[in-house]
Amino acid sequence: MLRNSRARSIILKVYFLYLLGVVSSAFYNIFGKRQASALSGDTVHFALFAGLLVWTLVLVYPVYESIRKLLMSRKLLLGLYLFAAISCCWAPNPFPSVREIFILLTLLISAAYVSLVFSPEEIVDLTAKVTAIFALASIPAQFMQNPMFDTLTAGWVGLYGHKNLFGVAMAIGIAALLVSRSKWSFGRWCMLLLFLVLLILAQSASAIVMAGTVVAIYAFTKLPRFARLLVPFAGAVLTVGVIWTSNVDHVKQQFFDLINRDTTLTGRNDIWHFVSGQIMDRPLLGFGYLGFWVPHEDIIIANLGWDPGHSHNGFLDVILVFGIVGLFVLLAVLWDAVKCGVRVRVSTGSLAGTWLLMVIWLEFLNNMTEVDYVQPSLLWTLFVMTYFKCSLVESEQISIGGENTERVVSREGGLLHGG
Numbered sequence: 001m002l003r004n005s006r007a008r009s010i011i012l013k014v015y016f017l018y019l020l021g022v023v024s025s026a027f028y029n030i031f032g033k034r035q036a037s038a039l040s041g042d043t044v045h046f047a048l049f050a051g052l053l054v055w056t057l058v059l060v061y062p063v064y065e066s067i068r069k070l071l072m073s074r075k076l077l078l079g080l081y082l083f084a085a086i087s088c089c090w091a092p093n094p095f096p097s098v099r100e101i102f103i104l105l106t107l108l109i110s111a112a113y114v115s116l117v118f119s120p121e122e123i124v125d126l127t128a129k130v131t132a133i134f135a136l137a138s139i140p141a142q143f144m145q146n147p148m149f150d151t152l153t154a155g156w157v158g159l160y161g162h163k164n165l166f167g168v169a170m171a172i173g174i175a176a177l178l179v180s181r182s183k184w185s186f187g188r189w190c191m192l193l194l195f196l197v198l199l200i201l202a203q204s205a206s207a208i209v210m211a212g213t214v215v216a217i218y219a220f221t222k223l224p225r226f227a228r229l230l231v232p233f234a235g236a237v238l239t240v241g242v243i244w245t246s247n248v249d250h251v252k253q254q255f256f257d258l259i260n261r262d263t264t265l266t267g268r269n270d271i272w273h274f275v276s277g278q279i280m281d282r283p284l285l286g287f288g289y290l291g292f293w294v295p296h297e298d299i300i301i302a303n304l305g306w307d308p309g310h311s312h313n314g315f316l317d318v319i320l321v322f323g324i325v326g327l328f329v330l331l332a333v334l335w336d337a338v339k340c341g342v343r344v345r346v347s348t349g350s351l352a353g354t355w356l357l358m359v360i361w362l363e364f365l366n367n368m369t370e371v372d373y374v375q376p377s378l379l380w381t382l383f384v385m386t387y388f389k390c391s392l393v394e395s396e397q398i399s400i401g402g403e404n405t406e407r408v409v410s411r412e413g414g415l416l417h418g419g
Helices: 002-023 043-072 075-090 094-117 120-145 148-153 163-179 186-202 205-222 225-245 248-258 268-279 297-304 314-347 351-366 378-394
Strands: 398-400 407-409 415-418
Touching: 002 043, 002 094, 002 120, 002 378, 043 075, 043 094, 043 378, 075 094, 075 314, 094 378, 120 163, 120 186, 120 351, 120 378, 163 186, 163 205, 163 351, 163 378, 186 205, 205 351, 268 297, 268 314, 314 351, 314 378, 351 378
Parallel strands: none
Antiparallel strands: 398 407, 407 415
16 A cells, blocks of 8 residues: 555656646757657657646546536636637637647646645645756756857756746746745755756846845745835835936946846847737737737748747737737736735645745746746646645645545545545
């Protein structure tokens, strides 16, 4: 019995690692050359998600009723996914859109399952450990796949294929370590040092800002109560003083010099201006999921001179793809998640509430310059996973069986999951 329990624990942890590896593109970038397949534009992409789908179905089948109840507990989130699926109907090329929606639904089920079988503490600690595994693997991968000159000048990309994705992953790892309630062991300090060093090497300004705010929030929570009350007041006085005594444009320029970026945010201003104009063509319902960037590549290149692939702003991209209606649905989901996280944190003290609020904050910062909302991506998957976990905690469902739940019993006493 004990051996079976340990084997199940290992299988679930490997599943968690595989899930994060797929959504973070860590596995996707290992295989090198891409080749088209019959059902996907990329054989590797199709194989990875097909493997995830099969594994998920095998794990989820015995507890499908628990998954159904959990999905129905967050109807706003389901509404967002339903709207995304319906938007394929007015996309110029519906087949790739439907395929991507199918992937999103797979990840939705995967996130729900993980929230059922792991405690909040396990989710946070496993997130940090998996990030550390990919970070260590990124060291040889970086030097095998990229020349030394590119590594030093263009930034560290490791297994993630892009320095911003790599930097965001390191910021998530730092956040998980700081939020975790585990003791600060030698291994935990080593992981923190690893993430910090690789974050700097990635040279991703947005990721550095994300990590900086996480460290600031952590430091703020460790201050005495009276000091925490003084911090907002001191910040307001400092802001007024800077505006009153300094040239705001000069201060702005100094900030961008500090993060080694120009005030156009590496050309993002041009992208945002172009996207804003395109939004006016279909302001209400947008172009549909995956309905703009690929089908209108010629228009994009004619206006920008290159194809950025997305809006480099999550909110603009949501309006472009789903219209104003889709934006309101997304904002409703985020607002409900914030309220859920606050309620869980205040009423139960569960780590799920704290982690959900932290992930929402990281999502918000990342979507200022990148696109992550309603995407098969690392941060969005972590958000959905923790959102469901908070739903379980809030509904006072009880986990029994220690690490990697063997049984989940609802308040009404009905058995949801039998291991």
